[in-house]
Amino acid sequence: MKPILVLFCLCAFCTSSAFAQRQNDDRPNIVLILADDLGFSDVGFNGCKEIPTPNLDAIAAAGVVFESGYASHPYCSPSRAGLLTGRYQQRFGHECNPEPTVEDADGKAPGLPLSEKTIGDVLGQAGYATGAIGKWHLGDAKRYWPNRRGFDEWFGFSAGGLSYWGDPGNKGIVFGVHRGNDPVDLDQLTYLTDDFSDEAVKFVDRH
Secondary structure (H helix, E strand, O other): OOOEEEEEEEOOOOOOOOOOOOOOOOOOOEEEEEEOOOOHHHOHHHOOOOOOOHHHHHHHHHOOOOOOOOOOOOOHHHHHHHHHHOOOHHHHOOOOOOOOOOOOOOOOOOOOOOOOOOHHHHHHHOOOEEEEEEEOOOOOOHHHOHHHOOOOEEEEEOOOOOOOOOOOOOOOOOOOOEEOOEEOOHHHOOOHHHHHHHHHHHHHHHO
8 A cells, every 4th residue: 555644734733643543655655743833832842731642642652753843934834835745835925824715806816835745646646545534714705716736635625713513603604514616504514623533533544
């Protein structure tokens, strides 16, 4: 079986983990977990007492903690753009959070420039099965969605935020939760923290 890449993009309120086991391939599986706006002292392995993070603490204990690692930007979309491209986002003009929009009149809706390769593109070309789960926030227009940016599968939402129950409400959010190109009915969702975690595990199991 070919190795997998799971990009688990979490909102600030989500904490979870998924485990991928290698089968019939020497290349490692990759589960990349991105937590928005997570402060240094918001996890137990960095000394937090108020917020229990036992799963993240276990990952830290069994792995490596980068004590001098820094994000390339202090808030959401630009930091995602930097992580997914491996480049400073200032180099390609993605320094702000894109406003929720589908398409504007001249076709210049904001998003991660299509000229940029993502880690999904690169690992897909290397034979990985790739999946993105959770919050994307790199452009609401369909051409920016993860299933068009190197990820075989996508379960999540394109905007910068959503209610725990997946309801866009009336805050200017254009899209709710999608599975690939298809919208997911609200009655199929339970609680996004759990839904995203379940989807990540299912992706690993399928591949």
